[in-house]
Amino acid sequence: MNRSESDSPTAKSVSLDTAGTAMPPSSSKPSRAAVGAVFGAGVAQGIALVTFPAAGAIFTSTQHYGLSSTQYGMLFVPQAIMAIISSLLGPTLARSLGAKNVFLAGMLANLLSMGLLIASQFLIANHTAAYAVLLLATTCMGLAFGLTVPVINTCAAAFFPKTADRALLTLNTLLGLGTALAPAFVAVFVGLGFWWGLPVLVAVLCAGLLVFAMPLSISAGSPTDDKTSGGLPTAFPAFAAAALLYGICETMNGNWASILMSGALSNTTATASLSLTLFWGAVTGGRLLFASIDRWMPERLVFKILPAIICAAFLLVPLIPAGNPLAGLALFALAGLGCSAMLPLIISFGQKSMPTIAASVAGLLIAFYQLGYGLAAFGVGPLENMASLSLNHIFAATAVPAIGLAILAALLSRKN
Numbered sequence: 347m348n349r350s351e352s353d354s355p356t357a358k359s360v361s362l363d364t365a366g367t368a369m370p371p372s373s374s375k376p377s378r379a380a381v382g383a384v385f386g387a388g389v390a391q392g393i394a395l396v397t398f399p400a401a402g403a404i405f406t407s408t409q410h411y412g413l414s415s416t417q418y419g420m421l422f423v424p425q426a427i428m429a430i431i432s433s434l435l436g437p438t439l440a441r442s443l444g445a446k447n448v449f450l451a452g453m454l455a456n457l458l459s460m461g462l463l464i465a466s467q468f469l470i471a472n473h474t475a476a477y478a479v480l481l482l483a484t485t486c487m488g489l490a491f492g493l494t495v496p497v498i499n500t501c502a503a504a505f506f507p508k509t510a511d512r513a514l515l516t517l518n519t520l521l522g523l524g525t526a527l528a529p530a531f532v533a534v535f536v537g538l539g540f541w542w543g544l545p546v547l548v549a550v551l552c553a554g555l556l557v558f559a560m561p562l563s564i565s566a567g568s569p570t571d572d573k574t575s576g577g578l579p580t581a582f583p584a585f586a587a588a589a590l591l592y593g594i595c596e597t598m599n600g601n602w603a604s605i606l607m608s609g610a611l612s613n614t615t616a617t618a619s620l621s622l623t624l625f626w627g628a629v630t631g632g633r634l635l636f637a638s639i640d641r642w643m644p645e646r647l648v649f650k651i652l653p654a655i656i657c658a659a660f661l662l663v664p665l666i667p668a669g670n671p672l673a674g675l676a677l678f679a680l681a682g683l684g685c686s687a688m689l690p691l692i693i694s695f696g697q698k699s700m701p702t703i704a705a706s707v708a709g710l711l712i713a714f715y716q717l718g719y720g721l722a723a724f725g726v727g728p729l730e731n732m733a734s735l736s737l738n739h740i741f742a743a744t745a746v747p748a749i750g751l752a753i754l755a756a757l758l759s760r761k762n
Contacts, residue, residue: 376505376563383559384501387453388517390551391494392524393531394456397463397544398422398484399601400529400622403608403615404541411466411476415605415737416727421480422601425488426720430713432492445497446564452494453556459486460549467542495521501564518690522630529604529622536615579703582710584754585696589711591751592688593718595656598744599625599681601723602737607678610737612668621675625682632686646759649691653752655684660748663741688751689715695758 398405398421405411405418413421440448462483469476499514506513528544535543603625608618636648659681666673696707722744729735735743 376501376565379558380501380562380564381505383555383562383564384449384498384505385517385520387449387494387498387555388520389524389527390548390555391452391456391491391498392521392526393528393544394460394487394524394548394552395491396525396528396600396622396626397460397532397548398425398487400532400544400604400619401541402601402604403618404532404536405480406605406609407615410541411470411480412473413477414727415730416724417477418605419601419724419727421484422597422723423720424481425484425491426716426723428485428488429492429719430488430716432489433496433712433716434492434710436493436496439493440497440500444565445501446559446562448493448497449501449564450556450559452490452497453552453559455486455490455493456552457549457556459483459490460545460552462486463545464542464549504565519630519634522626522633525600526623526626526630529619529626533616533619533623536619579700581696581699581758582703582707584758585692585699585707585711586714588692588751588754588758589689589714590718590721591747591754592685592692593715594722594747595660595718595744595751596685596689597719597722598660598726598741599678599685602726602741603678603681606663606737606741607671607674610668611666611670611674613671613674617671617675621678624675625678625685628679628682629686632683633690636687645691645694648687649695649755649759650752652684652686652688653748653755656681656688657684657745657748657752659684660741660743660745664738666738688755692758699758 402418405413405421406415436448443451460483462479466476466479466483469479498517502513502517531544531547532541535541600622603621604618607613607621608615613621636643636645640648659677662677662680666677693707693711696711700707726737726740729740730737
């Protein structure tokens with residue numbers, strides 16, 4: 347949903363990737379195969395990223411891994427840490443190794459993550475060994491996310507410098523499509539009797555992209571440097587706080603929706619997977635919706651409205667009766683709509699408000715988003731055990747970060 351700061355045809359074209367690297371237009375036209383590899387990687391990475399949350403009901407089921415809420419949440423801590431580190435190092439690696447090698451490394455990390463997840467299936471009888479392999483798998487997933495997502499955004503913008511915003515929107519829509527497909531695939535494979543069919547499918551996709559991309563020329567031009575060495579602008583803490591709070595709100599839905607639906611709300615595993623599909627589907631659809639109606643609903647207004655929708659969704663969770671799947675599905679679709687455009691707008695407004703560090707803004711904000719991701723992914727288990735809170739009440743309590751996000755959105759939108 348990012349928009350260029352100037353609509354003038356004479357304005358200098360500079361594209362921005364989600365790793366925070368400002369990229370000049372590519373000097374050579376990319377091949378169709380290179381474009382296909384980059385945009386195909388968006389779908390594959392989206393599916394891979396949500397594979398672990400989509401299998402949440404499997405991980406916590408006593409018939410499979412039997413993880414506690416704390417153990418399940420701990421799975422995503424190394425993922426968040428590795429994603430933060432690799433996303434911050436991504437631009438440096440791209441400069442030294444080249445975009446193509448970073449792309450291949452990201453696909454290889456995805457492949458390794460899925461391989462470890464598949465291997466863990468054969469170690470279920472040994473709880474400790476299976477859990478250790480799962481932690482290694484999520485660590486590799488964090489590395490894959492931090493390497494792949496920045497570089498494919500960089501390449502997409504450099505491939506189409508005259509329509510960079512549209513290219514990035516298309517790529518991130520495809521990534522969102524992948525996140526919506528993962529829980530749907532889990533439901534299908536669970537119905538067929540082998541849930542691990544999803545990591546097998548993702549492994550095949552990533553292996554195919556590796557082989558397909560190796561002979562291609564995939565370049566993203568030369569990154570430009572920031573124009574200041576005087577430290578972070580005064581506006582940065584507010585944007586960082588918004589990214590962190592959003593990360594908490596999104597992760598509560600993205601990582602715990604299926605657990606809530608299958609546990610506290612007593613729905614089937616298939617229904618739990620469907621709730622996650624609807625959440626990520628609404629995230630993707632919302633991005634397209636708000637991008638298409640920006641003439642009638644300005645971005646500033648969208649930025650202020652969406653946190654209220656997120657807050658309302660959290661407050662409604664305790665009101666959902668157990669065994670009522672339709673109410674739960676509708677609720678997570680509403681939450682997905684609320685989350686849809688928030689992160690792109692936080693990054694977009696941040697870049698406009700802090701032009702002196704435009705090349706680093708997005709990467710830094712994504713690091714704070716990942717910090718919020720880690721807090722929400724891990725924090726639920728300790729809250730359940732130490733504070734004796736039920737999961738549905740923890741969802742309701744997450745309205746507090748959503749309110750904080752609403753306040754920050756109202757303040758930051760005035761500056762844009």
